[in-house]
Amino acid sequence: MPTSVELAAMRRAIVISASGLGATSPNPAVGCVILDAAGRQAGEGFHLRKGDAHAEVNALAAAGGRAAGGTAVVTLEPCNHEGLTPPCHQALLDAGITRVLIAVMDPTSRGAGGAARLRQAGVDVHTHVLEEEALLVLGPWLAALSYRRPALHLLMQADAAGGVSPLSAEALVEIEVERHAHDLLISPDGSVEEGRSGSHGRGFSVPAAMPNEPDGALAVVAEAGARSVLLVGPSDLGKRLLNRSLIDRLTLFMPVPGPSQPATSSPSLPDGFVLSRIARTSCQLVIRAERR
Incomplete structure (x- = not known):
């Protein structure tokens, strides 16, 4: 179960994700907070625009070496494919993240999603954490996908x-x-x-x-x-x-x-x-x- 610190981090990730609204399309507006191994906030980031680094990569860059053994709290499932940027699930693994909390699952995942690949690598993954709150930001993007x-x-x-x-x-x-x-x-x-x-x-x-x-x-x-x-x-x-x-x-x-x-x-x-x-x-x- 998520801790009170992790829930607070997810709400922070949701808040900063809104910074990308009106700029990331056709990508979603996503936020991420990195907690170090002791549960202290080590870094945060959001997706600025298509073609730029995703939220997880920006948060990991801010956290630096403090990410090792830590937790990633992210509003959308980390991507599992390489597009204009490398897959975010691999960036989390490379940084030594051992626990990941996800608010909303990504319907655009190709094959095994980022959450599944993280679990396969031994990462402790929790999904649908504060999902309804995250939909305040991600809702229009998901609706656009659903309605085409x-x-x-x-x-x-x-x-x-x-x-x-x-x-x-x-x-x-x-x-x-x-x-x-x-x-x-x-x-x-x-x-x-x-x-x-x-x-x-x-x-x-x-x-x-x-x-x-x-x-x-x-x-x-x-x-x-x-x-x-x-x-x-x-x-x-x-x-x-x-x-x-x-x-x-x-x-x-x-x-x-x-x-x-x-x-x-x-x-x-x-x-x-x-x-x-x-x-x-x-x-x-x-x-x-x-x-x-």
Whole structure:
């Protein structure tokens, strides 16, 4: 069973893994913490972008010789194949790691996964450690693999009558926050930008134009290498994707209702969505919903 120190290390790995959001696609955003043989933190790292070293390698580099006999705490199963970088399970073995804790198993493993190969080498491996918490970061990447398309997040502004309206100042602020965790931002006019300008590595390209119909738009963003996309409404594309049940996350801004405002004026969530967050700004309600 994981110790309290190891669970704290996993939560730290989850937190730092989010540093790679909006930059690692088509790879996942992963974090890793190395504990030395005495259980003290020796190093940490995250995957910066495709083509760069993975989280485990960065954490091992930070730990240096203190990794020998220690524990690797990683949010995603260490990779077992050589791509642009060597396999991470072998890097852990070469560093003398004797125990590995993994939050989420990698569905892209080829043949025997990294966890199986570590066990075969005599490493003590524990899987599904704080998996639900790690999915806060890895969830969109896994969804993109499952759906064979990028995970789509639609942000819209509602007016007092429940209809879609131009974006409020609070919604514009939220967009500037949210865009950094997405590969691409699609504006209401169809223009496309990187969520974080210049953040991606090789093999990623920003589409020059976005078709106004769902199948063509999804093909374009998938070809670019995107795994998560933020769409800003109101737009015909966002509406069509929503009608086709292709939106995975919805963020809705609406004015705080007045005391005499009829309850029927509030917008309702589309079928298939459940509330995941409700907050308030100075004069807006922020409603977040996820597709079941």
